Structures are given as structure tokens and as C-alpha cells.
Amino acid sequence: MDATSAVPDCLQDVFVGEVKNALNPLSPSLGTLGDATAETLSTWFYNQAVKHVSSRLLTYPMKSSIVRKLLGRSKTAAKAGFLLQVDLALLQGVIVEANKAWKGECKPGRFIF
Numbered sequence: 001m002d003a004t005s006a007v008p009d010c011l012q013d014v015f016v017g018e019v020k021n022a023l024n025p026l027s028p029s030l031g032t033l034g035d036a037t038a039e040t041l042s043t044w045f046y047n048q049a050v051k052h053v054s055s056r057l058l059t060y061p062m063k064s065s066i067v068r069k070l071l072g073r074s075k076t077a078a079k080a081g082f083l084l085q086v087d088l089a090l091l092q093g094v095i096v097e098a099n100k101a102w103k104g105e106c107k108p109g110r111f112i113f
Helices: 010-023 033-056 065-079 081-103
Strands: none
Touching: 010 081, 033 065, 033 081
């Protein structure tokens, strides 16, 4: 925000500030849901693998391609927590920026490429 204007810049002040706030683990926001979502999804895939093993009474479950695929997806989902956190923080930034721009509470910034 420059000294001559009291209206914040949409991209620099609103969007970037909101993404920073959303990435703060101590403040409740969309970004804080990333890790919890990844853990839930990982647990769900793991439970699906266990359910498949128990329903088929598999003696050697790791020979089943279905079990290996579900466990692989569980492992991948567990690692995706940070990416989900960043994506949700960006989404929150876009939502807040669009809302403030719609209400006229911020001015469009200059794009410097």
C-alpha cells in the first residue's frame, strides 16, 4: 500500500496477506485443514486395504495388487499434507481477494512481468 492511498492493493496487500495468514498453523483457516485431510484420506485408504484383506481372508495380503495399490495410495496421501495446506491457503487468498474486490475494498494492482 503506498502512502498516497488508503485503499489496499488487491494482489500485494489482500491476497498475499491472506495466504500468509492461512499458512499460519496457529490461526484457524482453510490452510490448517490440509494436514488433517491428508491424514484422514491416508487412514481411509489403509482401512480399505485392511477391509479387503479381511473380507477375502488373504493369507499373503501383499501378493494382492489391490492391497498394494491401496497401501500405495495411503502412503501418497500421507505425504500430500503440505501440498493440500498450500492449495487451501491459496484458495482462501483468492476467495478473500475476490470478495474484497467485488465490494470495492481494494484496488487492482499493476502487473510487473
